Amino acid sequence: xxxxxxxxILLALLEGxxxxxxxxxxxxxxQSESHLQFHVASLYPMLYRxxxxxxxxxxxxxxxxxxxxxxxxLTPAGKKSLAEQRKSWRVFVRALNQLTxxxxx
Amino acid sequence: xxxxxxxxILLALLEGxxxxxxxxxxxxxxQSESHLQFHVASLYPMLYRxxxxxxxxxxxxxxxxxxxxxxxxLTPAGKKSLAEQRKSWRVFVRALNQLTxxxxx
DNA sequence: GTTGATATATAGCAGCGCCACATATATACT
DNA sequence: AGTATATATGTGGCGCTGCTATATATCAAC
Numbered sequence: 424x425x426x427x428x429x430x431x432i433l434l435a436l437l438e439g440x441x442x443x444x445x446x447x448x449x450x451x452x453x454q455s456e457s458h459l460q461f462h463v464a465s466l467y468p469m470l471y472r473x474x475x476x477x478x479x480x481x482x483x484x485x486x487x488x489x490x491x492x493x494x495x496x497l498t499p500a501g502k503k504s505l506a507e508q509r510k511s512w513r514v515f516v517r518a519l520n521q522l523t524x525x526x527x528x
Numbered sequence: 529x530x531x532x533x534x535x536x537i538l539l540a541l542l543e544g545x546x547x548x549x550x551x552x553x554x555x556x557x558x559q560s561e562s563h564l565q566f567h568v569a570s571l572y573p574m575l576y577r578x579x580x581x582x583x584x585x586x587x588x589x590x591x592x593x594x595x596x597x598x599x600x601x602l603t604p605a606g607k608k609s610l611a612e613q614r615k616s617w618r619v620f621v622r623a624l625n626q627l628t629x630x631x632x633x
Numbered sequence: 634g635t636t637g638a639t640a641t642a643t644a645g646c647a648g649c650g651c652c653a654c655a656t657a658t659a660t661a662c663t
Numbered sequence: 664a665g666t667a668t669a670t671a672t673g674t675g676g677c678g679c680t681g682c683t684a685t686a687t688a689t690c691a692a693c
Contacts, residue, residue: 465652525618534681554639573642
């Protein structure tokens with residue numbers, strides 16, 4: 424997995440709605456047909472980091488007959504950061520393509 | 529700049545012909561219109577790493593009236609590694625696109 | 634003769650993601 | 664009742680990658 428992109432992916436997945444850690448991991452693995460997978464153990468520290476940076480906000484949710492879960496959602500700062508990361512991602516891919524002829528198709 | 533991609537870029541640039549460190553840095557900066565730039569100081573350690581891993585091979589070249597330069601070229605292992613990295617890069621971009629709707633165009 | 638471009642080198646550091654391990658609960662199988 | 668599996672979160676330690684700062688040396692230009 425491409426280093427440095429994990430954060431961007433997490434933010435993107437939280438864009439639509441709040442999700443909890445385990446859900447994110449499963450989502451990434453299934454949606455990408457196991458091409459991307461990052462280890463659950465990496466995920467939680469990453470979420471803490473994002474929370475510490477103010478990009479996401481976590482909230483404990485407890486339901487009867489279920490384990491407690493921590494749902495994360497994007498903060499305004501998180502949305503802004505995601506937009507910037509999307510932009511620089513596009514710039515990067517374009518530049519890489521030009522430099523090396525690496526195709527994306 | 530996307531972490532983990534520097535190595536791939538260097539290998540790709542050495543694919544055609546041998547180049548020296550400073551040339552690589554300038555090439556990356558100019559060809560990408562300064563969108564990608566990595567600092568000269570990062571470059572040399574990276575080249576040593578690639579050499580230690582057997583992916584490139586360095587050779588000192590001395591010419592009268594010029595500073596000595598160290599030209600690096602791809603080894604067979606380097607070519608193989610580049611091919612693999614290109615492949616997984618494509619897989620990654622496709623998966624990312626599917627997961628997040630990130631465009632590359 | 635000093636500045637700027639060319640060219641290489643090293644020490645130290647922070648972030649990112651991995652691995653191994655740990656904990657706890659609900660469900661399903663046997 | 665016992666056990667395995669899936670769900671869900673947490674932690675300590677580690678290695679790689681790339682950055683910053685700094686150093687050295689030569690050539691061209693002014």
